[in-house]
Amino acid sequence: MRLFKLPFKNSKESTADFTETVSENMPKHIAIIMDGNGRWAKKRGMPRVAGHREGMDNVKRIVKAANQLQVEILTLYAFSTENWKRPLTEVEYIMKLPIDFLQHYLPELVDENVRIQTIGEFDDLPKNTKAAIMRAKEQTADNTGLILNIAINYGSRFEMIRSIREICQEVQEGKYEIEEITETTLSDHLYTSHIKDPDLLIRTSGELRLSNFLLWQSAYTELWFTDTLWPDFSKEEFEKAINDFQKRKRRYGGI
Ligand code: FPP
Secondary structure (H helix, E strand, C coil), rough: CCEEECCCCCHCCCCCCCEEEEEEECEEEEEEEEHHHHHHHHHCCCHHHHHHHHHHHHHHEEEEEEEEHHCCEEEEEEEEEHHHHHCCCHHHHHHHHHHHHHHHHHHHHCCCCCEEEECCCCCCCCCCHHHHHHHHHHHHHCCCCCCEEEEEEEEEEHHHHHHHHHHHHHHHCCCCCHHCCCCHHHCCCCCCCEEEECCCEEEEECCCCCCCCCCCCCCCCCCECCCCCCCHCCCCHHHHHHHHHHCCCCCCCCC
């Protein structure tokens, strides 16, 4: 990675003479499919939920690293619309993780100037999960560092259907004509309307697919895969993914 020193802007202490290593051509938005928690636990003879717990702790480490590297947005796939098919005990456990995570780490995230947002069908989450996340969103709303964007009860196909429904409604209301619908119209109705598309998408655990994650938004995203299971995915490997990204030529269909 081509590293040089810059003032560390993503922290509230940034006005001091604190400097942090950052690099040129950093991906502004990184999305991660945090896969392999179950296998991590199985390898150790532990229940699957132990892998999710360890995965949750790793979220904190990677959030910290992303913030230090001055990444602007980190979108983490925490729970898909398809994950409801899992055994109820596992679903309930995963739904409690954001509550635990915020209980443990919210003060630190506030200090680190991180802003918490979500994408997905938020209203359908369990009441306690919603309440904990709402509190965190409110408490961090004015923060100006890394946006930690949690994809929870998120599915890309449903996101597009939802967007199309809203557009049809607006056409019916006479706000614009069908012929006026563009890529921007659709983008503007996605959960991600307020954030730029991911530059880099990482998937851990050796699986090579997108699993209904940011399908529209990742049209020109650089993909990066590793066999490492999410709980073992380290800051060093995160930097390696960024380093590889920096060597890629993005042509967006041009030459
Ligand atoms: C996929 O691994 C992982 C999940 C479905 C849950 C991910 C959730 C976390 C890491 C915690 C998120 C918490 C916050 C606060 C963002 P898997 O269970 O499919 O693994 P496997 O393929 O090995 O079975």
